Amino acid sequence: MTGTADIYHEMIIDYSRNPINFGEIKDHDVTFHDSNPLCGDSIDIDMKIDDDKVTDIKFHGNGCAICMACTSVLTEITKGKTLDEVRKIDKKDILGELGLEHLQAVRIKCALLSLKVVKSALYTYMGEHLDDSQDVDKLKEEAANLY
């Protein structure tokens, strides 16, 4: 188990105090909202998509330091990636970036809420723009089994 001191390091506090890509995209191509029923973390993510590439991404909402820091990192990772690359973003990419690999189970949901939202936004977009519905179902399953 990671100790408190390991979790609340400088980077987490800085990101939670000054989140990156915080805000809204008014003319987004896709937006998605989700929340953690137990703790009330609540995140909206807007994405702008051109030529199958995420050209802009912003988030708003309310969450703990872990949630806000992970969302900041995720938006940085996502920006500029193709939809296929976004599909492949793994929870290890987020947790690894912030040294949260051993986060206790109850806080994993705080850390990965935004990844769930991004994946859900992606399948919403693909559902609207892709003919191959099998792909979308697979994505939905991926998003559902994140934690």
Next chain:
Amino acid sequence: MQSTDSSFENLRKDFPILKRTVRDNKKLVYLDNASTTQKPNQVIDSITDYYQNHNANIHRAVYALAEEATEAYEATRDKIANFINIQDRQEIIFVRGTTEAINLVAYAWGRPHIKEGDIIVTTEYEHHSNIVPWQLLTQEKKAKLEYIGVNDDGELILDDLDKILATGKVKLVTFSLMSNVLGTITDAKKIIEKCKAAGVLTLIDGAQAVPHMKVDLETLGCDFFAFSGHKMLGPTGIGVLWVRKSILETMIPFHGGGDMIREVHKYETTWNDLPYKFEAGTPNIADVVGFGAAIDYLTKIGMDNVREHEIELTTYAIEKLSKVKGLHIYGTKDISKRGGVISFNFADVHPHDVAQIIDGEGIAIRSGHHCAQVLMERLNVAATSRASFYIYNTKEEIDVLVNSLNIVAKVFKL
């Protein structure tokens, strides 16, 4: 027993869990009592004794063990009757907890009695267990759910009740005797008075109040009352629903099965007497026995002493926490109107982060919406931190809590 700090300190030896350390060899400071309380040896031993010496099914067999098990189970019903002053033991139904009790009422009373256009009234400071069952019922029956609002001091706005009662359509008013977030003690007498004048039934969620103060159902005069064993030193999975007999007799069964029947034929069944009509299947016998031991324990201390001890702790905690820069306490500061529950937010730090950081110091507090999202919306917050006290807590533990907030301030550079 004298209500002094030292006599309450003496109780701590009865609670084995309070001796343990957590995390980095830190002494456990358990301040999540509104969620569930710890159990004294007397309760733990009574359950072990039941399984080691008396275990059998109740109300059926004629052999010695079955008789002992039945006696032990029924003895708790009598203890409950004495504890909250109920004259008729047939009105006491064992359930899993307050949630099941309220769902039982919504189903077994609500279904035959609620019609299209009727109104059920709840309050903005209810636990989800006193909101969702009524949403389900009113949606099914095309009835309406209305709310008594909460003012900035965390008290109910009773003018709201007057306005809703004036419609003449209200069938039930349901409210918590003590808010699980704000600790506000509801002016139940006044609400019941208004409802009686309007010919409206009342349900009280006593989950937060019964463990912490003297509750007398005869004086209160409500029609339904629910509470849980695990919030008052008892085991999890056992609670009580009390219903006035004249109303209980108009209710349909909740669960069908064994024990709740008199005669079963191929196509029709007649029901058992009260309260067994509402206790289908083999009940949670061992935990009912443990619940009885918890009631004995609290009776010995005296509920007025429990309340006095918590007033002392809460006064001390509010005084100390108020001095922490950037800390906001929700609800009234009038101690006569609140129980030992303190919800707060610390600057802009999310309650989850507060709870996690002080967990590193061995302190157990709750963070989140406390199953009261309607109230969170009213307070305009996503979550709060909550410290809640019980008989075994001490002023030293409150000092540990207050000091631990310095660490939070340091981590978050407040």
